Amino acid sequence: MASGTTGKLSRDELMADDRTTVGIDLGKLEFRLSEVAVRFAFGFGIAVIAGALGMIVGQRFGGLFLAFPAILPATLTLIEKKEDTTKAYLDMSGGVTGAVAMAVFAATAWVLVGRMAAPLALLIALAVWLLVAILLYLVVRATGLYRLQDRYGPA
Amino acid sequence: MSPLLLIAVKGVLGGSFVVLFAFVGETLRPKRFAGLFAAAPSVATASLLISGLSKGVPATRDLAFGMLLGSAGMVAYCVAGLVTVDRLRALAGSVTAWVVWLVVSLGLYFGIVHRG
Numbered sequence: 001m002a003s004g005t006t007g008k009l010s011r012d013e014l015m016a017d018d019r020t021t022v023g024i025d026l027g028k029l030e031f032r033l034s035e036v037a038v039r040f041a042f043g044f045g046i047a048v049i050a051g052a053l054g055m056i057v058g059q060r061f062g063g064l065f066l067a068f069p070a071i072l073p074a075t076l077t078l079i080e081k082k083e084d085t086t087k088a089y090l091d092m093s094g095g096v097t098g099a100v101a102m103a104v105f106a107a108t109a110w111v112l113v114g115r116m117a118a119p120l121a122l123l124i125a126l127a128v129w130l131l132v133a134i135l136l137y138l139v140v141r142a143t144g145l146y147r148l149q150d151r152y153g154p155a
Numbered sequence: 156m157s158p159l160l161l162i163a164v165k166g167v168l169g170g171s172f173v174v175l176f177a178f179v180g181e182t183l184r185p186k187r188f189a190g191l192f193a194a195a196p197s198v199a200t201a202s203l204l205i206s207g208l209s210k211g212v213p214a215t216r217d218l219a220f221g222m223l224l225g226s227a228g229m230v231a232y233c234v235a236g237l238v239t240v241d242r243l244r245a246l247a248g249s250v251t252a253w254v255v256w257l258v259v260s261l262g263l264y265f266g267i268v269h270r271g
Contacts, residue, residue: 017187024184039177047202048163059217059218064221067260068256069249076245079245080246088245093190094187094191099226103230106226110216110223113203114216118206125200126200
């Protein structure tokens, strides 16, 4: 595949990401109070909005907003500022996979709440989310679907 | 506990979970793998937990059902965001894609929950 850019994305970076071994880099962890504050504020805000809408309109309507992408614009902007647009795109791409797993989380919680204590039901739902997200990522990556998405998706 | 206090507790816990999941996501590589945590159910876990402990099963199940519909919107949002982030860059691209979430999630809500 030729190197260069697609739109605002770097094809080389896209390819490199799919060749990088999955792992943890604790050295990448940075604590910046401003970023923590922004993330906390967005999380607080959307939780309050969902709760208020649940109270006023109904719980099902409020529940919609538990899956509203409130934090993503801030996250992607921070990534683009620290790194570049390609990295922000890659984060969004991972978000597609995570969002499918999020639906599985919601379905699991819907099934389990009422059959067991809420904390246990949610712990199981969270474990299911993590497992589904990771497995889905590995399958999509191994089958080359991410490369297909990158090639035909962006301009 | 008063309803307003409950909402405030959901807010504090939700905000804390967002920060926690963000920290985890920052340590992961590659970037696409770390992006899984961009769609982590952080706020949802907090809200469902508080609801489960305070409001009981029917309300919490309704909340989870609503979230399921919203998740479909989230998938559509992220897919649309792949195009808009490339064309408009991160902030404008990710905010523009909110329209997709609204159309899909509200469409499903009014089509399923309010049908007949």
